[in-house]
Amino acid sequence: MDKRIAAGAYIIILVFAIFLLRLFYLQIIKGDEYKTIAESNRLRTIKVPAPRGIIYDRNNKPLVKNIPSYDISLVREETSDPETLAALCNLLGLNPTAVKGRLDSAVNPFEPVKIKENISWEEVVKVEARRLDFPGVQIDVETGREYIYGSVASHVIGYLGRLTPKQAKSPDFRDVPKSAFIGQWGLEKIYDKYLRGVAGERIIEVDATGREVRAFGEKGPVKGNDIKLTIDMDLQVIAEELLKNKAGAVVALDPNTGDILVLASAPSFDPNLFARGIKYEDWEAVVNDPKKPLLNRALQSQYPPGSTFKIITAIAGREQGKLTDETKAVCRGGLYLGSHLFKCWRKKGHGVIAFKRAIVESCDVFFYEAGRKTGIDKIADYASAFGLGEAAGINLAEEKSGIVPSTAWKYKIKKEQWYIGETFNTAIGQGYVSATPVQMARLISAVANNGKLYKLNLIHAAGAKPQVVREVNLKPETFEAVRNALAGAVAEPGGTGYMARSKLVSIAGKTGTAQVVSEKKGGKKPTGDYRDHAWFVAYAPATDPQIAMSVFVEHGGHGGTASAPIAKAVIEEYYKKRVQGAEGQRGQVTNNE
Amino acid sequence: MFDKETLKKFEWPIFVTVLILSFIGVMTIYSATRSLTGEGQQSFYLKQLFWLFIGMLCFVSLISFDYRWFIRSAYVLFVISVILLVAVIIAGKIGMGAQRWISLGPFSFQPSEIFKICFVLAISRYLADSERKDTLGLKELFQMMFAFVVLPLILILKQPDLGTGLMLLFIFSSVILTVGTRKKLIVVTIIIALVSVPFLGNIVWSGLKDYQKQRLVAFIDPKTDPQGSSYHINQSKITIGSGKIFGKGYLKGTQGPLRFLPERHTDFIFSAFAEEWGFTGGVFLFLLYLFIILRGFDTAKKARDPEGRYLALGITYMISFYFIINVGMTLGVVPVVGVPLPFMSYGGTALLSNYIAIGILINVRMRRFLLFY
Numbered sequence: 008m009d010k011r012i013a014a015g016a017y018i019i020i021l022v023f024a025i026f027l028l029r030l031f032y033l034q035i036i037k038g039d040e041y042k043t044i045a046e047s048n049r050l051r052t053i054k055v056p057a058p059r060g061i062i063y064d065r066n067n068k069p070l071v072k073n074i075p076s077y078d079i080s081l082v083r084e085e086t087s088d089p090e091t092l093a094a095l096c097n098l099l100g101l102n103p104t105a106v107k108g109r110l111d112s113a114v115n116p117f118e119p120v121k122i123k124e125n126i127s128w129e130e131v132v133k134v135e136a137r138r139l140d141f142p143g144v145q146i147d148v149e150t151g152r153e154y155i156y157g158s159v160a161s162h163v164i165g166y167l168g169r170l171t172p173k174q175a176k177s178p179d180f181r182d183v184p185k186s187a188f189i190g191q192w193g194l195e196k197i198y199d200k201y202l203r204g205v206a207g208e209r210i211i212e213v214d215a216t217g218r219e220v221r222a223f224g225e226k227g228p229v230k231g232n233d234i235k236l237t238i239d240m241d242l243q244v245i246a247e248e249l250l251k252n253k254a255g256a257v258v259a260l261d262p263n264t265g266d267i268l269v270l271a272s273a274p275s276f277d278p279n280l281f282a283r284g285i286k287y288e289d290w291e292a293v294v295n296d297p298k299k300p301l302l303n304r305a306l307q308s309q310y311p312p313g314s315t316f317k318i319i320t321a322i323a324g325r326e327q328g329k330l331t332d333e334t335k336a337v338c339r340g341g342l343y344l345g346s347h348l349f350k351c352w353r354k355k356g357h358g359v360i361a362f363k364r365a366i367v368e369s370c371d372v373f374f375y376e377a378g379r380k381t382g383i384d385k386i387a388d389y390a391s392a393f394g395l396g397e398a399a400g401i402n403l404a405e406e407k408s409g410i411v412p413s414t415a416w417k418y419k420i421k422k423e424q425w426y427i428g429e430t431f432n433t434a435i436g437q438g439y440v441s442a443t444p445v446q447m448a449r450l451i452s453a454v455a456n457n458g459k460l461y462k463l464n465l466i467h468a469a470g471a472k473p474q475v476v477r478e479v480n481l482k483p484e485t486f487e488a489v490r491n492a493l494a495g496a497v498a499e500p501g502g503t504g505y506m507a508r509s510k511l512v513s514i515a516g517k518t519g520t521a522q523v524v525s526e527k528k529g530g531k532k533p534t535g536d537y538r539d540h541a542w543f544v545a546y547a548p549a550t551d552p553q554i555a556m557s558v559f560v561e562h563g564g565h566g567g568t569a570s571a572p573i574a575k576a577v578i579e580e581y582y583k584k585r586v587q588g589a590e591g592q593r594g595q596v597t598n599n600e
Numbered sequence: 601m602f603d604k605e606t607l608k609k610f611e612w613p614i615f616v617t618v619l620i621l622s623f624i625g626v627m628t629i630y631s632a633t634r635s636l637t638g639e640g641q642q643s644f645y646l647k648q649l650f651w652l653f654i655g656m657l658c659f660v661s662l663i664s665f666d667y668r669w670f671i672r673s674a675y676v677l678f679v680i681s682v683i684l685l686v687a688v689i690i691a692g693k694i695g696m697g698a699q700r701w702i703s704l705g706p707f708s709f710q711p712s713e714i715f716k717i718c719f720v721l722a723i724s725r726y727l728a729d730s731e732r733k734d735t736l737g738l739k740e741l742f743q744m745m746f747a748f749v750v751l752p753l754i755l756i757l758k759q760p761d762l763g764t765g766l767m768l769l770f771i772f773s774s775v776i777l778t779v780g781t782r783k784k785l786i787v788v789t790i791i792i793a794l795v796s797v798p799f800l801g802n803i804v805w806s807g808l809k810d811y812q813k814q815r816l817v818a819f820i821d822p823k824t825d826p827q828g829s830s831y832h833i834n835q836s837k838i839t840i841g842s843g844k845i846f847g848k849g850y851l852k853g854t855q856g857p858l859r860f861l862p863e864r865h866t867d868f869i870f871s872a873f874a875e876e877w878g879f880t881g882g883v884f885l886f887l888l889y890l891f892i893i894l895r896g897f898d899t900a901k902k903a904r905d906p907e908g909r910y911l912a913l914g915i916t917y918m919i920s921f922y923f924i925i926n927v928g929m930t931l932g933v934v935p936v937v938g939v940p941l942p943f944m945s946y947g948g949t950a951l952l953s954n955y956i957a958i959g960i961l962i963n964v965r966m967r968r969f970l971l972f973y
Contacts, residue, residue, distance in 0.1 A: 008779065009901055012913070015778050015897060015913075015917070019897075023890050026886065026927055027883065027886060029933055030874070030883070030886075033837055033840050034845065034874065035844065035845060035879055038844035039844070040841065041839075041841025042842040042844060045838050045839065045855055045875075046842075048854075048855070048858070049854050049855075049858050212854075213858070214857075214858040221636060
């Protein structure tokens with residue numbers, strides 16, 4: 008009997024020994040491993056979004072605001088009660104079945120599942136007020152953007168959007184919280200890394216249900232860098248106001264620095280739509296809009312520059328010694344080349360007309376002759392020198408480079424020889440030649456500043472010096488004569504740019520009309536999509552240029568009527584600001600008087 | 601009743617060890633259920649202290665009487681406890697919520713806890729009677745099997761309380777194997793045990809609730825469902841393992857208060873203890889239990905009569921098996937069966953029955969020299 012009792016005791020002792028070994032194995036051999044698991048059980052690292060850098064205009068006006076964006080998530084484990092779920096869905100206008108499906112597909116029952124993004128502040132308040140009724144509800148805050156000026160400059164600023172699944176996989180966004188907003192377009196996209204800043208980290212202790220229990224330490228976020236644009240928002244607003252309900256573009260530069268003062272494209276879109284997580288139908292509407300609001304027309308639409316190109320023809324002719332102030336042509340409303348009549352826009356003709364008035368009144372016949380004298384390849388050389396046919400170098404959207412036709416170009420592209428008639432067409436900016444509004448702005452800016460082509464700046468880098476990309480060396484009298492004529496085109500009676508005439512400031516400029524339909528049928532006034540595109544290039548003040556710009560309006564009809572007033576309005580605003588002593592100018596005001 | 605002689609022989613070692621264990625239990629309950637958010641401490645540890653006090657009262661009154669008093673009324677007590685069990689089941693079926701009626705906070709009064717004690721009393725009485733008559737044979741074995749094990753087992757398994765059911769089987773066969781003098785008896789018991797394991801296993805398996813089946817499957821293959829049944833096992837191993845050699849320190853454990861560890865103050869209290877006190881604490885705790893158990897076997901050896909011997913054996917085996925099943929479960933070497941750790945797990949009835957059991961054991965030990973009364 009005693010032996011048996013002892014045997015029982017030994018068996019129990021043996022079991023204890025086995026347990027001791029097991030305890031040794033768990034705590035000493037695998038202790039570190041389990042300790043790590045226990046730590047990862049309870050400690051979560053949460054990314055704290057950094058405040059995004061603000062985008063300012065050249066006068067330090069903020070163009071964007073950081074606003075909180077709220078997402079709502081649920082923890083399945085705590086919201087198993089269908090009635091609660093139904094009540095919550097009712098509050099947020101969601102379909103309970105769909106939400107349930109989302110919750111059930113979550114692998115980990117303690118992992119919060121997003122059920123609605125970008126809920127309104129009112130909804131946040133509603134949910135928070137009934138916090139106790141909704142266990143397992145989490146409201147997360149992300150930094151979103153509000154675009155203060157709405158659609159103004161939307162093509163420049165761009166917009167933020169949530170990380171796309173593709174981006175989420177890319178190493179570039181490794182440090183970005185999955186639900187964060189990042190730049191998806193425009194400068195917001197291009198400078199995303201710079202604006203983004205560095206997300207902070209909060210280490211928190213959570214319980215088994217994922218609820219935060221204690222904070223354990225925090226690494227503060229580093230605010231993103233601000234960006235200052237060269238854009239002058241006051242001018243931009245006016246330009247876009249005048250482009251309303253039109254399609255077109257306005258580009259204004261500081262001819263002494265290359266700063267872009269206005270970069271407008273119409274129609275535009277409201278980036279706030281995107282920032283709030285655009286609804287599918289809104290997105291469809293924007294993308295499929297026949298007016299193409301997402302197209303940046305300042306950079307991406309190339310059209311024949313029309314009579315604005317006569318500036319190049321004039322410069323080429325004078326530099327080649329083919330044109331002088333005294334050069335005359337007789338205009339009877341057209342010019343026959345063989346049996347083909349090349350018309351002047353003025354049916355009754357200009358009569359005998361010399362160099363300056365030919366520009367002032369934009370006489371086509373004079374420039375047919377000028378083109379014939381100068382030759383297409385020389386014209387092409389000067390066009391290229393003034394930046395046509397090459398991208399202006401704004402890395403905002405894919406820029407079109409336009410076309411500078413020449414004999415070599417035609418042979419390369421069409422394997423055909425060049426005809427003199429094509430020289431006629433090119434000389435007055437029709438036919439093959441094409442340019443973007445940015446290129447035209449750059450061209451007129453170089454004319455205004457005696458041939459300097461600056462690197463165009465959209466970003467105002469402190470202490471940066473203007474960079475001259477190329478200098479076109481012309482005889483001083485060439486510039487003088489051309490500029491004189493351009494001033495006349497606006498100021499003198501009979502000038503085509505009279506619509507830009509201003510009481511405040513002397514403006515010099517040139518109109519242009521890009522033909523949409525080459526032969527107007529029956530002399531009827533074309534309407535709508537058959538109307539010509541209107542160009543206007545200008546700078547001011549005429550004697551001491553501080554601003555140079557191009558305006559382009561699709562189907563605007565005559566350059567003089569459609570585009571010149573827009574240029575005038577922008578220039579007048581600019582001038583008023585200068586007179587009032589607006590700061591933020593880098594251009595030196597030189598007074599030649 | 602008490603007399604000076606008996607009082608002098610009071611068994612301090614077991615009593616003090618049990619007290620130490622109880623206070624370690626209260627401390628661990630406090631730590632495992634403490635609030636980290638400042639939302640206010642749950643009152644589990646206070647309730648446990650209250651039950652500890654009640655347990656002491658029972659203990660004191662129990663050692664005042666000679667244990668033969670209980671042996672005399674063993675069958676009556678056994679019948680009463682069976683009736684209690686049946687009452688609970690019937691009330692539960694009717695939906696009166698009898699268990700809730702005797703609910704004490706989050707813990708419901710379990711008649712099966714009381715039944716365990718009465719079971720030990722009843723088999724001790726029967727075995728002692730047979731020994732005196734020298735008639736412990738196969739007939740008696742089957743009688744006992746039927747009267748004390750099979751019938752109540754069926755009742756208890758309906759509760760469902762897998763743990764208690766298994767305990768009865770273990771205790772019964774261990775006692776028989778320890779005292780059976782005839783070879784035939786031993787062989788038959790082993791055969792019955794071997795045969796009844798799959799047979800009972802089958803009955804048990806079909807009678808198990810889904811979650812219990814899941815637990816067993818999860819035990820065999822912990823990867824089956826990490827968030828379900830094996831979650832318990834995994835989290836328990838993580839909790840214990842993370843304590844390493846010296847533990848994280850008292851009130852420094854995280855798995856319990858953060859609720860990663862399920863049943864942190866009841867079935868898995870050992871894990872919560874091992875997390876804070878480490879391997880050294882674990883070994884210390886093992887030694888305390890081992891001391892009580894070996895002292896129990898010693899008491900059985902020295903008992904003055906068969907009744908005392910069987911009582912001491914039954915109680916010692918009971919404490920041993922509870923410890924083994926509970927700690928084995930937390931260590932992941934025994935399937936998850938919901939049994940409390942004696943003296944430490946939170947729970948009024950369990951603590952009460954533990955103290956009654958220890959009271960009986962000490963009673964036997966104190967009175968081992970008394971031949972006449």
